[in-house]
Amino acid sequence: MNKDRFSKNFFTKAFEIREDVADCSIPRTELIGNTELTVSGVQGIVEYGSERIRLNTGKLPITVVGRDMIIKSYNTEELCINGFIERLEFAL
């Protein structure tokens, strides 16, 4: 564990700060029911299909598995997926 990582971990635990606030490279995901997913900090789309979407989010790549999924909006800030989301996979 390098020095930066250690200091971030220390401060987030000591001051109970959320990790996404302390470390901008961590993606922030917001799931509304199982029909809408908003991910901020997306660096790119690796794979796009109506049943499987893989997102490049840097340290924590995300795979969204579901049905009839569409990308509702995609811009520099966030990506919004609509459809029936069955599961989220985090490939470490």
Added chain:
Amino acid sequence: MRLYRWFSLIKGYFVIEARGRCERALNAAKARNIRVWDAVKTGSDTVVFRTDLSGFKKLRQLSLPVEITASERRGLPFFLEKHRKRVGFLIGTALFFALIAFCSSFVWDINIYGLETISESELSAALAKEGVEIGAPLSKINKPYAELAMHIACPKIKWIQIETVGTTVNVYLKESTAPPETALKEDEITDVVAAKDGVIILAVPHCGIPCVKAGQTVQKGDLLIAGRYMSYQNEELNVHAYGRVMAKTVNVIETQVPLKEEVLEKTGEVMRKNSIRIFSWEIRFYSDTEEIPFKSYLCEKEKKQLELFGIKLPVFLYSTAFYETAPQTVEISEEIALLRAENVANKLQFSQFGGIIVNDIETSYKISNGVLYYECYLYCTEDIAKLVPADMERPLKEHDFWS
């Protein structure tokens, strides 16, 4: 999101079909700050998405291993471009906006807030005299003048504000509360007498000499506080006597409900008179000379204002229905009659004895000759003091109070 779609339609957008490595097209769009939405995978290597006009231009300039084609163009700019050579359409559009602008210069609706005793029709008539009515030009409404004129027209109005919001006129007002009427002037010599029978609890004279004590029974009209009395020096003193005299009283509320009543029931025959009012023009769908063919009828009036997207339009639909009625005798059960009697008694209690402390209530009823007689005894504590002009003929004596 729906609002955003409306903006997109106004600004115009392209429906793009990307064939090949569609993920790269989406990533490239994001990298160049091109707004992309509603991306749907339609085939194994095809994605359909939407982007705005500038976005499409930028995407076409990129050298990507993706074939990008605009399958559709949607929105207002494309619609106008398509119809730019149609003179009728352009004239129609211009006329439409001109009509909207023209109609927006008139009052469409008037809302009145704060009415208590003044009737709405009375106030509307007064407002109409000052030029504030449906169909009146908004530019002709002189708000400060109309507000002042309303004060003169309706003296009951304490404060009034007239404001125009779009084509709607809102009238806010506050009615003044009339001061209590005092029959007797403050310099008049008065006595305080009992307003009703009761047992005195407490007499608090603010001016004058008390003539009753706690526990004493008084009858209506008995002297409670004297305004004329003899002083220690045997001088006659005349004052404006007043004060509070609390007493235990019994008030009776009597009501009666007949167990058979005659009601007017609808026979089913109906006649309607309909009309439409647009601004101040009224179109009637009936003849003025047309008479109502029923001897006995019930009239129901209905007024409906048309609305468009929640905006009230200056179009009113009036419908007056005349229902033929025939008298019928209906028997009322004892329970319902009792309920009705209780309701009437409660209303009477509220209106007549609203501000009085009621210690106990006793109720009883009897049925005689097809009528339910209901009695309610209220055991109260109340102020029974009543100011009357002093009896100047009353002989003065040294009162017990002084002895």
